[in-house]
Amino acid sequence: MEDPAGRRVDYGQRHLVEADLAPTPLAQFERWYSEAVAAGAAVVPEPNAMTLSTVDAEGVSARTVLLKGVDARGFVLYTNLRSRKARGIGHDPRVSLVFGWFGVQRQVCVRGRAQEVPREETETYFASRPYGSRIGAWASEQSAPVDAATTLDERAAQLRERWPDTGSVADVPTPPHWGGFLVRAHEVEFWQGRTSRLHDRLVFTATGTGGDLDVAGDWSVGRRQP
Template identity: 45%
Template sequence: MTKGDHHETGRLEYVGEGLSEGELAPTPFQQVSRWVEEARARQREVGDVPEPDALSVATVDDDGPDVRTVLMRFLDPRGPGFVTNLTSTKGRQITARPQLAASLTWPTMFRAIRFRGTAELLGRAEVEDYFSARPWGARISAWASHQSQPVAGRAQLEAAYREYAVRFPDRGRPDDVPVPEQWGGVRLRPHRVELWGGRINRLHDRLVFTRTGDGDLDDASSWSLSRLQP
């Protein structure tokens, strides 16, 4: 796929391949998985999609909308998921109001996926399985950081890291570092999935799966398809 060309006005022309109904996979899960794998492959082969699993997550509280970027650590027919300190700002927002939106965006591929749905906490066994597979240093950081809380300076944060590194030394075992009680995972159970493909002259493709049944993302009978104008 080629990158967009700059016109004399300095605007970037979106010369993506787009997405037609005839090219669409039969279920949202299959289509999302296809695009995610293609983004990962492009990063391996070309190197211009530096974080293909970067997931922007939007929540809401009494002050209004809030958004941040995390890494998508789970993707299965139930929906995309990520890990976090559950006492963090987003953790508290999700607990209070589980309505959630998220997006994956790959600018060099002129593609994006938008999800809207409801958040649910991952089961403890699933969280523990994932946590044990993280690098030792990342597991230590989960203990050292009181996510979203103020800190006097970086020195304080690094001191906390050293303290937990001594407490839980690296012996090369998955159980070297226990899972912090406040650390967990969140899955977005979508009721809407939109696939955006950039096209020339801003005539982009927007294909939307909308939930019509109780099945998961890989159950074709639970979703209807529509096209939106760009």
């Protein structure tokens, strides 16, 4: 393989200054998210992909998950509640999220605390998923060992027989072990790549234990060195 140390990209498409920052972290996130989407899939393949880091008794764990909602409360994701990530949140609700929009030379880093979303929100979202994804949520004992991929295929086939695709959102019920987490942020950092590694880092920090993302008075703004 090549020497990773020899690979360099010199950023410098944009400059992020305080005067250009939206008044709230929600407005700034929505602006950058929309621009990542507008850049196209060839540049930013999945704008809603984010790295979720958790910690449990064995240490830190990170994985890529998908953002399924964002509002004044925070950032929402869904998962199997028996998974490693869910167990980690149960051990310690402090988590971090990173959106790596490298095609537009940007990152958004979030620090906060995760809490389970109300069950009615989980059921509403689950009903909106494609039929195959709903079957998959039942078929997979997420994070548990499995002897072969065919085991999951066979389990999914059995579930499709149990709950045929009728075209109704009610054809596959929400698993009791499946749910969502809301990450209530206390810090949201907007990172813009610049030339010579002199990157811009503007950070919204909650003035209390956590703030509503759409309330400017709940946040202070500062710049950090790259």
